[in-house]
Amino acid sequence: MQVSDPSTVLGDFSGVSLEHFGVLSTFTRRGDSFVVRTEGADGALHDYEVAYTFGVRPLQQYLVRLPGGRLQALSLAWDSRPRAAGGQRWFDLVPGERVPPADVLHWTKPSHTWNAQCAECHSTNLRKGYDAATDAYTTTWSDLDVGCEACHGPGSLHAAWAESAAKAPAAQSGDGARGPSAGLRRSQPARWVLDPGAAIARREPPRSEHAEVEACAPCHARRATLREGRLPNQPLLDTHRPALLEEGLYEDDGQMRDEVYNWGSFLQSPMYAAGVTCSDCHDPHSLELRAEGDALCARCHRPEVFATPAHHHHPPESAGARCVACHMPARTYMVVDVRHDHSFRVPRPDLSVALGTPNACTDCHAKRPAGWAAARVAQWFPSGRGGRPHYAEALHAGRVGSADAVPRLAGVAQDSREPAIVRASAVARLAGQAGGADAVLGAASDPDPLLRLAALDAGAQLDAATRLSAFAPLLRDPLRAVRIEAGRLLADVPPAQWRAGDRTALADALAEYRAAQLVHADQPEAHVNLGVLHARLGELDAARAEYETAIRLGPYFVPAQVNLADLDRLQGRDEEGVAALRRALEIAPQQAEVHYALGLALVRSGRRDEALSSLARAAELAPDAPRYALAWALALQDAGQGERAFQVLETARARHPTDRDLLVTLATLSRDAGRAEAARRYARSLVDAYPDDPDARALQAELEAGGQPTSAPPSHPLSASPDGAP
Numbered sequence: 001m002q003v004s005d006p007s008t009v010l011g012d013f014s015g016v017s018l019e020h021f022g023v024l025s026t027f028t029r030r031g032d033s034f035v036v037r038t039e040g041a042d043g044a045l046h047d048y049e050v051a052y053t054f055g056v057r058p059l060q061q062y063l064v065r066l067p068g069g070r071l072q073a074l075s076l077a078w079d080s081r082p083r084a085a086g087g088q089r090w091f092d093l094v095p096g097e098r099v100p101p102a103d104v105l106h107w108t109k110p111s112h113t114w115n116a117q118c119a120e121c122h123s124t125n126l127r128k129g130y131d132a133a134t135d136a137y138t139t140t141w142s143d144l145d146v147g148c149e150a151c152h153g154p155g156s157l158h159a160a161w162a163e164s165a166a167k168a169p170a171a172q173s174g175d176g177a178r179g180p181s182a183g184l185r186r187s188q189p190a191r192w193v194l195d196p197g198a199a200i201a202r203r204e205p206p207r208s209e210h211a212e213v214e215a216c217a218p219c220h221a222r223r224a225t226l227r228e229g230r231l232p233n234q235p236l237l238d239t240h241r242p243a244l245l246e247e248g249l250y251e252d253d254g255q256m257r258d259e260v261y262n263w264g265s266f267l268q269s270p271m272y273a274a275g276v277t278c279s280d281c282h283d284p285h286s287l288e289l290r291a292e293g294d295a296l297c298a299r300c301h302r303p304e305v306f307a308t309p310a311h312h313h314h315p316p317e318s319a320g321a322r323c324v325a326c327h328m329p330a331r332t333y334m335v336v337d338v339r340h341d342h343s344f345r346v347p348r349p350d351l352s353v354a355l356g357t358p359n360a361c362t363d364c365h366a367k368r369p370a371g372w373a374a375a376r377v378a379q380w381f382p383s384g385r386g387g388r389p390h391y392a393e394a395l396h397a398g399r400v401g402s403a404d405a406v407p408r409l410a411g412v413a414q415d416s417r418e419p420a421i422v423r424a425s426a427v428a429r430l431a432g433q434a435g436g437a438d439a440v441l442g443a444a445s446d447p448d449p450l451l452r453l454a455a456l457d458a459g460a461q462l463d464a465a466t467r468l469s470a471f472a473p474l475l476r477d478p479l480r481a482v483r484i485e486a487g488r489l490l491a492d493v494p495p496a497q498w499r500a501g502d503r504t505a506l507a508d509a510l511a512e513y514r515a516a517q518l519v520h521a522d523q524p525e526a527h528v529n530l531g532v533l534h535a536r537l538g539e540l541d542a543a544r545a546e547y548e549t550a551i552r553l554g555p556y557f558v559p560a561q562v563n564l565a566d567l568d569r570l571q572g573r574d575e576e577g578v579a580a581l582r583r584a585l586e587i588a589p590q591q592a593e594v595h596y597a598l599g600l601a602l603v604r605s606g607r608r609d610e611a612l613s614s615l616a617r618a619a620e621l622a623p624d625a626p627r628y629a630l631a632w633a634l635a636l637q638d639a640g641q642g643e644r645a646f647q648v649l650e651t652a653r654a655r656h657p658t659d660r661d662l663l664v665t666l667a668t669l670s671r672d673a674g675r676a677e678a679a680r681r682y683a684r685s686l687v688d689a690y691p692d693d694p695d696a697r698a699l700q701a702e703l704e705a706g707g708q709p710t711s712a713p714p715s716h717p718l719s720a721s722p723d724g725a726p
Contacts, residue, residue: 004050010060011078018090021098041108058336069137071114075107104556115139121219124150130522153232201300207275221263226516237481245425253357253392265343267421297323329360349373350386355396398429403658403689410439424454431458444470456485464493475505484513492536524554558588577601592622626656658689
């Protein structure tokens with residue numbers, strides 16, 4: 001980030017224009033000032049003077065001032081690559097569509113506000129300075145860019161050392177006295193040793209800590225900030241909450257999908273497990289690699305073993321022979337920014353065949369099917385990894401709701417050989433899965449904080465007494481991310497079940513949780529989270545105030561409207577809830593969850609015909625979410641349209657043949673309709689899918705005997721509340 005002037009601005013401001021979906025933007029220079037004329041929040045064209053440049057290569061963005069102390073990043077950027085590489089041009093960061101001013105992704109919206117979205121990682125000693133009363137920022141920093149103290153902490157001790165050393169040099173000794181106040185000195189000097197006959201170097205001595213990776217992670221991970229003012233050598237989870245291998249961010253096998261900034265990828269890698277750290281490959285001060293191309297890998301991987309056709313099976317010096325081609329596949333973000341996956345994985349096209357994940361082979365051979373690549377790899381490496389179990393299979397099963405998801409996920413969660421972030425991701429995907437309690441409870445006491453955090457994510461399905469017993473100790477966890485999540489999860493446990501000391505710990509954790517949300521007081525998500533907490537505590541008026549604040553800050557933020565409607569339900573104000581959901585649909589007409597919530601509210605209001613329409617729309621928009629089809633079918637059944645209900649359920653079952661709730665509902669509705677043989681057939685399918693489920697076996701036994709089943713059907717979706725905030 002640099003102040004805008006003729007020496008820092010790379011873009012062409014000679015009066016050139018760019019038309020993007022009917023919006024004509026023009027770039028001009030006025031003396032030493034640079035002006036972009038483009039569409040503003042009101043849909044009209046306005047002149048905006050560039051205040052700062054943001055980035056150098058492969059693209060440069062531009063920040064302009066808007067009211068309330070906001071610095072906004074324009075969606076128009078300069079491609080700074082050479083012309084021969086396709087650069088030296090203006091382009092829009094959303095190339096395939098028009099983003100109108102009302103859209104959450106328009107450049108004038110909070111999604112593009114530098115103060116909130118970019119500044120923490122691109123400046124030093126940032127203080128966001130948001131004032132909720134005026135909805136304005138007074139943002140301050142020590143250095144406009146990433147300075148020494150961003151990584152090494154305040155330099156006051158170093159300055160004091162230098163001053164005292166000048167006065168009395170003989171009195172100064174030892175690195176510790178030199179500062180800075182918190183350094184990144186390695187606890188043990190280390191070297192990488194390539195033993196005779198070994199193919200890969202080993203670290204000597206073995207790594208016992210990952211302080212450097214923890215120091216890089218706050219800006220090189222997808223994460224949420226829990227408090228401002230992080231110092232080096234603080235654990236990541238004391239100041240941030242990182243994302244796990246979540247759907248939408250990562251592929252099922254852990255490859256990056258969205259921009260995840262490397263940390264979550266690197267933690268999966270054999271390199272991390274072997275003790276490699278960021279500066280082994282990257283010089284943190286010059287920002288350059290320690291060596292270029294395959295020479296970087298050859299520092300630890302013997303070239304005569306790996307840089308040969310016998311290993312890479314490509315012509316020497318070809319693109320396919322490069323180490324990164326197979327082991328660091330690239331994805332392009334922001335239109336022109338190519339980034340390499342840092343999980344350093346062995347290509348598994350066999351997983352592509354089975355699960356649909358991408359693979360490095362067909363990234364290059366784009367016209368070839370994954371099966372072709374899998375066959376070639378199997379031919380080259382008959383004793384290789386193809387066909388071996390991989391955690392991708394468990395994470396995929398959890399995502400799609402396979403019948404064997406719980407044992408697969410539990411197996412990964414409990415396997416200490418797997419990377420901690422993988423185990424934690426498996427625990428998190430046990431959320432809402434019947435039968436996963438043992439793995440969740442085991443993770444709650446795991447030495448790795450990522451697993452403890454994931455256990456809290458998955459623990460909401462447990463009853464209050466079990467939650468309290470398992471998670472109350474985490475209210476005193478040494479890491480803030482774990483403490484505050486424990487507080488959130490336990491907030492609704494009745495006071496009579498608490499011990500006095502634990503109740504005090506809960507109050508402390510909830511105070512930290514509220515403070516963490518207020519770090520993001522400028523974001524509607526934070527106020528929805530606070531509203532959900534107030535609702536769990538029974539503080540409904542306070543919850544309503546937070547939801548209304550969220551709507552004021554972000555009218556586009558649909559979860560605020562959905563949660564407000566649910567609060568209206570709790571307070572017997574369904575008509576107001578219906579109005580809130582209709583407003584949400586004006587913003588997000590394609591969001592199935594809103595149609596579903598509206599359908600439930602209309603059922604409660606007695607408007608069955610309208611409810612059927614909304615529930616049908618939810619099922620249509622999200623055919624991969626069987627609960628929507630289930631709700632629609634039960635509404636049809638209640639409306640006397642039994643045959644149509646069966647059709648909807650059967651269609652959903654064709655997509656989700658082992659979904660437990662669909663099978664239970666089909667069995668019970670068939671029984672009630674006098675279709676005994678069909679009921680027994682569905683019960684048998686249920687037991688086939690869940691052979692260890694005693695409720696499934698009990699249902700089958702009752703139906704086979706011709707009696708009334710003792711197992712209840714799934715909770716009636718028509719009386720359920722919509723999901724809470726993210």
